[in-house]
Amino acid sequence: MREKENAVITSSNPNYPAGTVITGKWRNSRFVIQSVLGSGANGTVYLVQKAGYRERYALKMGNDTLELQSEVNVLTSLQIQRKQKDKQEGIAHRPYLLEVDDYSERQREIPFYVMRYVEGSPLHWFIRKRGQEWMGIVGLRLLEKLRDLHQLGFVFGDLKPENVMVSEYGEVELIDYGGVSSIGRSVKQFTEWYDRGYWNAGTRGSDEGYDLFAFAILCIHLIHGEGLRAAATQHLPQTRSVSDLLTLVQRSHKLKPYADWLTKAIRGEFEGSDQAWKLWKQQINKPVFAQNKPSHKTPRWLRYAFTFSFLLLCGVVCLAVWL
Ligand SMILES: Nc1ncnc2c1ncn2[C@@H]1O[C@H](COP(=O)(O)OP(=O)(O)OP(=O)(O)O)[C@@H](O)[C@H]1O
Numbered sequence: 001m002r003e004k005e006n007a008v009i010t011s012s013n014p015n016y017p018a019g020t021v022i023t024g025k026w027r028n029s030r031f032v033i034q035s036v037l038g039s040g041a042n043g044t045v046y047l048v049q050k051a052g053y054r055e056r057y058a059l060k061m062g063n064d065t066l067e068l069q070s071e072v073n074v075l076t077s078l079q080i081q082r083k084q085k086d087k088q089e090g091i092a093h094r095p096y097l098l099e100v101d102d103y104s105e106r107q108r109e110i111p112f113y114v115m116r117y118v119e120g121s122p123l124h125w126f127i128r129k130r131g132q133e134w135m136g137i138v139g140l141r142l143l144e145k146l147r148d149l150h151q152l153g154f155v156f157g158d159l160k161p162e163n164v165m166v167s168e169y170g171e172v173e174l175i176d177y178g179g180v181s182s183i184g185r186s187v188k189q190f191t192e193w194y195d196r197g198y199w200n201a202g203t204r205g206s207d208e209g210y211d212l213f214a215f216a217i218l219c220i221h222l223i224h225g226e227g228l229r230a231a232a233t234q235h236l237p238q239t240r241s242v243s244d245l246l247t248l249v250q251r252s253h254k255l256k257p258y259a260d261w262l263t264k265a266i267r268g269e270f271e272g273s274d275q276a277w278k279l280w281k282q283q284i285n286k287p288v289f290a291q292n293k294p295s296h297k298t299p300r301w302l303r304y305a306f307t308f309s310f311l312l313l314c315g316v317v318c319l320a321v322w323l
Pocket residue numbers: 037038039040041042043044045058060115116117118119162175176177178
């Protein structure tokens with residue numbers, strides 16, 4: 001079990017500069033590095049282009065072959081599940097995992113995999129930029145992703161805003177499958193605040209409730225960050241408790257629309273993520289949410305352009321009449 005907040009991040013692999021060509025040892029595909037997308041405890045992720053193609057991908061190079069292999073196993077299972085779902089729904093399947101291979105460099109073999117490049121921003125940036133009214137729909141899509149994973153027998157584990165990417169249109173993708181573990185085992189990686197153990201709210205065993213608890217904290221963090229910070233720091237670790245979180249949820253005006261859902265998740269009362277998803281859906285369809293739904297306002301420049309065109313038209317008509 002690894003705690004992320006305090007983990008010392010070391011990488012045995014250097015960061016390769018833009019232009020470096022990564023050639024797969026077994027499949028011979030060539031990927032040209034464009035930039036580093038991010039580095040973490042499990043490796044480095046690069047933005048790459050497959051040689052000869054225009055499309056961009058994300059390539060993750062691992063520090064540890066076994067860790068990377070376990071991420072690949074989860075992604076492969078998810079891929080099979082998504083392919084079946086897309087087929088049932090008649091949607092063209094867009095694979096997430098593209099290639100798995102090794103890169104030979106100076107008599108070393110560095111494992112890597114290539115995945116779809118998720119263009120967007122991490123969840124906390126997205127909410128900061130677009131507004132808290134997006135939490136409802138984005139939360140629903142995130143719960144869908146968690147439910148898919150749970151149906152396969154996995155728990156995500158290290159759920160936090162940095163591991164959720166949101167596209168311009170509010171589509172959600174989980175990234176970093178390094179913390180995924182099988183249901184019934186122990187959580188592999190966690191980050192304090194989102195961790196059930198940190199709040200003395202339950203074990204660090206891998207069950208669906210662990211991810212739902214982390215989801216509840218993520219929601220509180222994004223909507224009422226100051227309150228969460230205060231609750232986390234006002235007690236000694238041994239006296240931190242579920243009741244601090246419940247009090248915060250009950251007292252916060254901003255969290256009110258989500259209060260029933262959050263209370264159940266914090267208390268661990270959901271039977272599973274399917275039930276949690278259904279309740280979230282019901283909750284965001286309530287009238288209180290309708291007033292706060294993300295608006296698609298006409299951009300100001302378009303309104304100005306319209307007014308200008310209208311005035312111009314009036315001018316032309318007046319001129320024509322006058323002449
Ligand atoms: N598919 C992707 N598309 C776009 N960006 C990505 C993708 N996967 C990862 N990234 C970026 O790369 C960063 C590092 O990736 P990732 O979290 O998988 O690495 P890690 O070594 O497991 O990091 P951590 O220590 O945070 O768990 C992410 O924070 C994200 O910004």
